[in-house]
Amino acid sequence: MAATARSDTTVVVVGGGFAGVACAKHLGRHGVNVTLVDRHDYSQFQPLLYQVATAQVDTTEIARPLRAMFSRHKPVTVKLADISAVDPVAHSATSADGVTFTGDYLVLAAGGRANxxxxxxxxxxxxxxxxxxxxxxxxxxxxxxxxxxxxxxxxxxxxxxxxxxxxxxxxxxxxxxxxxxxxxxxxxxxxxxxxxxxxxxxxxxxxxxxxxxxxxxxxxxxxxxxxxxxxxxxxxxxxxxxxxxxxxxxxxxxxxxxxxxxxxGIQASPLAASSGIPPGPGGRIPVDPDLTVAGFPGVYALGDIASTPGPDGRPMPQLGSVALQAGLAAAKNILADIDGRARSEFRYKDKGIMAMIGRNAAVAEVGPKRRELHGRLAFVSWLGVHAWLLSGFRARIRALGSWGWDYVANTRASAIIDRPDAAAIDWDE
Ligand SMILES: Cc1cc2nc3c(=O)[nH]c(=O)nc-3n(C[C@H](O)[C@H](O)[C@H](O)COP(=O)(O)OP(=O)(O)OC[C@H]3O[C@@H](n4cnc5c(N)ncnc54)[C@H](O)[C@@H]3O)c2cc1C
Missing domain, CATH: 3.50.50.100 (FAD/NAD(P)-binding domain)
Structure with a gap:
């Protein structure tokens, strides 16, 4: 029966960002055993990194412990490990200190890095x-x-x-x-x-x-x-x-x-190159429309590490919304694989794009038809959407509190120098 097969199946997900978390959550909800491996014990919300850098919000508002995120998903086991090599034939990922995680399926969701x-x-x-x-x-x-x-x-x-x-x-x-x-x-x-x-x-x-x-x-x-x-x-x-x-x-x-x-700009995680899978644009792993990696059955690549074809055949943008939806779509396809059903093509639902420019100023283009908003209305929409997207009720409330305080009081509580190495400057150099 399908339910038994699901509970007998193991999936290794490398990367607990937007894509990996969405994939692991859906699989866990459907009784599949998932090992989620990340080099950090938290999942971070990259769209607000610039606000941490400028002390508008603090770290716990944009980073959530992975263990807390999966505390109610019993089939999902979180492992803290820096993966240095993946084997797409053996469906395994090996950490820098020599621990190997192997599954029936391997999901590569290790994101990217600066280019x-x-x-x-x-x-x-x-x-x-x-x-x-x-x-x-x-x-x-x-x-x-x-x-x-x-x-x-x-x-x-x-x-x-x-x-x-x-x-x-x-x-x-x-x-x-x-x-x-x-x-x-x-x-x-x-x-x-x-x-x-x-x-x-x-x-x-x-x-x-x-x-x-x-x-x-x-x-x-x-x-x-x-x-x-x-x-x-x-x-x-x-x-x-x-x-x-x-x-x-x-x-x-x-x-x-x-x-x-x-x-x-960004490029794929170095894990893409180490996998031996022939690279696509930006060193990313090319995937088929169903998010599988051609020539490597049981391997999926998602989010920023993948080059995912859009409806026009061009790679989709490296966006959180793409990664999140791809994570869910890959999980559904793995369930289809387990159940012996046909996989579906990934169809991205484009809800639009937005960018903050500063106090009372932002731009938003909403929906696939790109309805444009500028100025204060876009500013408020940006805050609302980003608060909503943050993982966890407490983080949302805290972020709203920080933004409100910043707006009214013009002070930033987290403006501290806590990385002496980054702060050290040799002015004679
Ligand atoms: C500064 C910035 C602002 C952005 N703003 C927006 C925005 O406003 N809207 C939007 O839609 N998108 C935005 N994006 C893009 C969006 O954040 C990414 O597209 C999205 O995070 C990709 O999700 P992912 O799951 O593929 O990778 P990530 O979210 O990067 O997650 C990858 C995970 O893999 C882990 N990992 C990496 N390497 C290893 C390893 N070797 N071993 C173990 N674990 C590993 C990492 O720790 C991380 O948890 C922004 C990106 C950046 C950098």
Missing amino acids: FFHTPGADTHAFPLYALDDALRLRSRLLAVLEAAFRNPKLIDQGALNFVVVGAGATGVETAGALADQLERVIPRRVSAMGISKAQIFLVDPSPVVLGPFSDRAHEYAKEVLERRHVQLELGAKVSEVKADRVVLSDGREILTRAVVWAG
Whole structure:
């Protein structure tokens, strides 16, 4: 019987992000034994990483313990392990310390990592924003340069108050907008900020517009808001090198800085390359429309690690909503496999896209027809949608509390330097 077969089946899911959690939850609910392996003991909500970096919310608002998430899903076992190799033939994943997890099915959902596009110095001197640790390191660096400038205003001439954000997609725009808010509203309340008016935020992108995937109207709106908030747009320019004390642009200009945020793109987790599966665009694992990996029966790849074909045959965007829905769709297909039914093609339900630009300013394009909202209404919608998407009632309430407090009081409780390594700057370098 199907129910017996389900309880006899084992699935190893590598990665407890949007895709892995959705897949494991659905399988667990239907009695399938799942081993969910992650290098962290929490699942993180990447869309709000920039808010951790700018101290708008704290870590526990965007990261939830995996064990708490699965406490009511008895067939799901969580294992804390850093997977260093996967074998798509044996359906196994092996950790760096030599523990192997094997199942009847293997689900690869290990996400991605920053793509520096071989830019010299970027991996050493720039701060990527892909994981919670990245956000905490960046928070410490942003606060450290401000403290340095207040301690010794001469450092302003060495770029202490220059902030460079690389990449004008949603993450770059959100980070630049949040930084502008922080410099304009929050920092002056914290210290009598002599010199803060000299702070400059540069947003660099080779594209001629900000927020590329959005409409022309959204491009114009975002540009106008950012410029009004004194963000200097360097569009049509590439960062060709990042040094310890500056970035070099493709036209030869240099910007002195000790705070470079890298929001310039992502590539697949290195596990994709280690799997031996022939790679697709961005090193991602190409999957069939039913999310299986061709040539490797019983193997699925989901979310940012996968190149998932859209209705037009082009890869779907690396979005949380795609990963979440793919996780559920893969779980349904694994249940179909177990029950001997035909698998279904993954059909993404596009609910739209949105990006925050800063206080009272956001853009949203709602639904597949992309109904456009700009300004305060989009700002409130963004807050509502992101609060709703956070995992756990307490996290939602706390995030709403932090946003409300930030909006009214212009103070940020988590603005502390807690990563001394990221904060340390050799000003003589
Ligand atoms: C800064 C930022 C902002 C974003 N904003 C938005 C947004 O506003 N809207 C939106 O829709 N999307 C947004 N995205 C994209 C979205 O967050 C991703 O598409 C989504 O998280 C992908 O889900 P995933 O499950 O594939 O991977 P992830 O959520 O990255 O999860 C991967 C999991 O795998 C684990 N893992 C990785 N490697 C290993 C290993 N070797 N061993 C064990 N475990 C491992 C990780 O710890 C992680 O828990 C944003 C992304 C970023 C980085």
